[in-house]
Amino acid sequence: MLREKRGVSLSTLARTAGVGKATLSALENGLRNPTLETLYAITAQLGVPLAAVLSGPATTPTVQGATVTATLLESFTDTDASYELYRLRVRPGAEQLSPAHQAGVTEHVTVFSGMLRAGPADAPATATAGGHLRWTSDVPHVYAALGDEEVAASLLLRYPRR
Amino acid sequence: MLREKRGVSLSTLARTAGVGKATLSALENGLRNPTLETLYAITAQLGVPLAAVLSGPATTPTVQGATVTATLLESFTDTDASYELYRLRVRPGAEQLSPAHQAGVTEHVTVFSGMLRAGPADAPATATAGGHLRWTSDVPHVYAALGDEEVAASLLLRYPRR
DNA sequence: CGTTCCTGTTTCGTAAACGGAACGATCGGG
DNA sequence: CCCGATCGTTCCGTTTACGAAACAGGAACG
Structure with a gap:
């Protein structure tokens, strides 16, 4: 996973991106259908274009x-x-x-x-x-x-x- | 706007894409923060890549x-x-x-x-x-x-x- | 062994995105 | 003219994504 390859913990990314740990955890396990706003907050913090993490046909x-x-x-x-x-x-x-x-x-x-x-x-x-x-x-x-x-x-x- | 250039009405697109008219209307006026699922439903129906309609830094x-x-x-x-x-x-x-x-x-x-x-x-x-x-x-x-x-x-x- | 600090998951109340239905406006046809 | 069809917006109850906090599991240290 991208976050792990960066060597950053879920807790840290959640804090720096300004989203809840619950949200990040749920997203990584594919049990939520994220909002564009949260998606952007995370990708921006990772320094990655939005398109790089888009899940397509929704789970x-x-x-x-x-x-x-x-x-x-x-x-x-x-x-x-x-x-x-x-x-x-x-x-x-x-x-x-x-x-x-x-x-x-x-x-x-x-x-x-x-x-x-x-x-x-x-x-x-x-x-x-x-x-x-x-x-x-x-x-x-x-x-x-x-x-x-x-x-x-x-x-x-x-x-x-x- | 893309939908209008296609000459398709809001009502029709809402129906074929399987989303509510309220949703589509609100999105077009920028007063909602769409879910990835609805976004995909709409872009897929328009035959357009997801990236083509992404709004960036959330309103x-x-x-x-x-x-x-x-x-x-x-x-x-x-x-x-x-x-x-x-x-x-x-x-x-x-x-x-x-x-x-x-x-x-x-x-x-x-x-x-x-x-x-x-x-x-x-x-x-x-x-x-x-x-x-x-x-x-x-x-x-x-x-x-x-x-x-x-x-x-x-x-x-x-x-x-x- | 406890204690502390970290990990990621789960619980929970709140805010908001969702679809269905009702609405006024606009357009054509008879 | 009125009527029906269709446009896009608004209202509303339900669903669900959200963050804060509580939580269980490991690892490091004394």
């Missing part, structure tokens, strides 16, 4: 303790599109349904471990380690972990220039 | 109705640093004190209109239209609008590679 509890989380690793822009690269983590048994997004956005998923079923809600596909899935996100789509192993994957979102 | 009411707001225009990375460019708006009489950030972060402010007093809390400098201010943000620093005119400025944050 959505579906079944008891079964969640899907996405963490933004990097975002960049080239001449005709911008991209966001997430690390995806799907707990065993977890299943998440995302509503349709604006047309033109493409999702690319590469599975590192576990078995992932994902894609358009009416025609999801399955991939295991090394596999790749791609779809356009203008229809509702799902993510689900098959089997009892946690799924690790990368998720690349491509937003065309407009 | 901080100091005196009655006197606020400082910053809106992220663009963020990018080169070989040895990443940058975030904000549009800064300081209402007449507003004054904001920001705590010290991590060492290495530099703030550049260019004033377009009005008179801005900003910089390290113990030695702020003053700039009018066309003026430029620069300081390192590892000490507490202030922003204040002098005179009775609203200050418009750009704020460039430079985060060195680590």
Whole structure:
């Protein structure tokens, strides 16, 4: 974790960033849905751009303790599109349904471990380690972990220039 | 505004993004401090990267109705640093004190209109239209609008590679 | 062993972000 | 003209993110 790599304690960061220790603790364990204000207070104190710590598709509890989380690793822009690269983590048994997004956005998923079923809600596909899935996100789509192993994957979102 | 340029109504966007109209209305008028979850729901529906709509240093009411707001225009990375460019708006009489950030972060402010007093809390400098201010943000620093005119400025944050 | 200081988690009351519904304003069509 | 549809804002009860403080677990020291 970023804070630990900096060698700063939770208590210290909470104090210098001006947020409660309860807040910081809860955020690090993914059991809260932070406000932009607290997020900025923390990133500013760490000397890191806001985008560096954004968790993407909000952690959505579906079944008891079964969640899907996405963490933004990097975002960049080239001449005709911008991209966001997430690390995806799907707990065993977890299943998440995302509503349709604006047309033109493409999702690319590469599975590192576990078995992932994902894609358009009416025609999801399955991939295991090394596999790749791609779809356009203008229809509702799902993510689900098959089997009892946690799924690790990368998720690349491509937003065309407009 | 982005939503209007798309020609989509508040009511429609609220429905398709799955958030309340009250929420969307309040956000557009800057009177709420959104949750990451709602922010993602909206940007995803608009087909836009999260970073594209981030408001930066949270709108901080100091005196009655006197606020400082910053809106992220663009963020990018080169070989040895990443940058975030904000549009800064300081209402007449507003004054904001920001705590010290991590060492290495530099703030550049260019004033377009009005008179801005900003910089390290113990030695702020003053700039009018066309003026430029620069300081390192590892000490507490202030922003204040002098005179009775609203200050418009750009704020460039430079985060060195680590 | 106690004592002290630190870690990170948990409890709890308060403040505020949330969605649903009610509202007045504006626009077209018959 | 009035009526229906849709716009964005406001009101309100519920949910939840927030900070202060209490808490349990380790490590260092006497």
